[in-house]
Amino acid sequence: MARIAVIGAGLMGHGIAQVFALAGHDVTIYDSDAANLDSVKARILANLRDLGDDQAAVERVRPTAGLAATVCDADYVVEAVLEDLSLKRKLFIEIEQHVRPHTILASNTSVIPITKIMEPLRDRTRALGTHWWNPPYLVPLVEVIGTQWTSLPAIEDTIALHKAAGKMPVHVKKDVPGFVGNRLQHALWREAIALVEDGICDAETVDTVIKASFGRRLAVLGPLENADLVGTDLTLAIHRTVLPAIEQRPGPSPYLEALVAERKLGFKSGEGFRKWTAEQQAALRAKVTQHLKRARASDA
Numbered sequence: 652m653a654r655i656a657v658i659g660a661g662l663m664g665h666g667i668a669q670v671f672a673l674a675g676h677d678v679t680i681y682d683s684d685a686a687n688l689d690s691v692k693a694r695i696l697a698n699l700r701d702l703g704d705d706q707a708a709v710e711r712v713r714p715t716a717g718l719a720a721t722v723c724d725a726d727y728v729v730e731a732v733l734e735d736l737s738l739k740r741k742l743f744i745e746i747e748q749h750v751r752p753h754t755i756l757a758s759n760t761s762v763i764p765i766t767k768i769m770e771p772l773r774d775r776t777r778a779l780g781t782h783w784w785n786p787p788y789l790v791p792l793v794e795v796i797g798t799q800w801t802s803l804p805a806i807e808d809t810i811a812l813h814k815a816a817g818k819m820p821v822h823v824k825k826d827v828p829g830f831v832g833n834r835l836q837h838a839l840w841r842e843a844i845a846l847v848e849d850g851i852c853d854a855e856t857v858d859t860v861i862k863a864s865f866g867r868r869l870a871v872l873g874p875l876e877n878a879d880l881v882g883t884d885l886t887l888a889i890h891r892t893v894l895p896a897i898e899q900r901p902g903p904s905p906y907l908e909a910l911v912a913e914r915k916l917g918f919k920s921g922e923g924f925r926k927w928t929a930e931q932q933a934a935l936r937a938k939v940t941q942h943l944k945r946a947r948a949s950d951a
């Protein structure tokens with residue numbers, strides 16, 4: 652079993668710690684906010700209870716005061732602090748001063764290239780990205796991203812570690828912004844916003860179209876499997892007509908920028924693309940969690 656250190660005990664960090672502890676690893680976890688660190692075991696225990704997982708796993712999680720004490724004995728360190736490049740760079744420079752020579756260093760950034768985060772390190776061969784999805788204990792994918800410097804053994808050990816913990820790791824071979832998952836996701840979101848912006852349909856209709864059509868198939872049929880299924884010749888014919896017509900703008904949509912400027916921030920302000928009461932928000936969150944729990948149960 653490996654000794655895992657998790658930096659950041661927020662939404663992602665506590666869930667990542669939970670997965671590794673459930674897999675039998677000893678986990679140290681650190682957060683600069685004492686309240687987040689104090690509550691981390693209670694949050695993990697509540698999740699384990701809710702999922703019917705082994706509650707004893709929480710005993711393998713050790714909230715630790717101080718970065719050095721958290722990482723000094725670790726075989727593997729994963730960082731899940733705020734999505735802020737300079738904060739992450741500073742943290743890894745400090746982490747590198749306290750870890751053992753072969754400890755793997757991973758960042759859970761959502762979209763920042765790993766190269767930018769790890770560039771100041773003395774030994775960049777052991778540094779990589781592991782992009783988990785929320786919640787870490789329900790969504791199986793972990794994208795493992797190497798940089799031009801990352802050694803193959805570091806990638807292979809990381810993939811093996813995550814596989815053994817029940818995750819579905821994939822190797823992303825080039826360190827590009829958004830990796831694979833968020834590039835695909837946000838290519839879809841760009842077109843979804845443009846459809847509303849251009850008055851083609853309203854926001855609710857965009858979501859209905861996706862959920863009631865190809866969204867139903869997506870969990871079992873990826874787009875390239877689908878292209879093969881219908882035929883690459885048909886796919887080419889469709890692309891000749893559709894691609895010139897869909898959104899090509901390189902930057903964010905002015906429609907989205909206007910929503911943010913008007914403080915229509917979505918759930919947190921009660922309105923974004925649509926209006927949301929507190930009850931509607933709670934119902935949607937519960938629906939997503941139930942769906943992910945059922946998917947996990949059917950995977951098992």
Ligand SMILES: NC(=O)c1ccc[n+]([C@@H]2O[C@H](COP(=O)([O-])OP(=O)(O)OC[C@H]3O[C@@H](n4cnc5c(N)ncnc54)[C@H](O)[C@@H]3O)[C@@H](O)[C@H]2O)c1
Nearest residue numbers: 659660661662663682683684687731732733734760761785
């Ligand atoms: N939320 C998601 O859906 C999601 C999914 C994948 C990846 N990520 C990425 O994971 C990372 C964490 O996201 P989150 O949603 O868990 O954020 P969060 O705000 O819930 O948690 C971040 C934690 O980092 C702590 N922190 C801040 N500065 C610190 C420091 N110097 N040392 C130690 N701890 C510090 C904060 O106190 C907080 O508890 C981000 O890079 C984010 O982009 C998020």
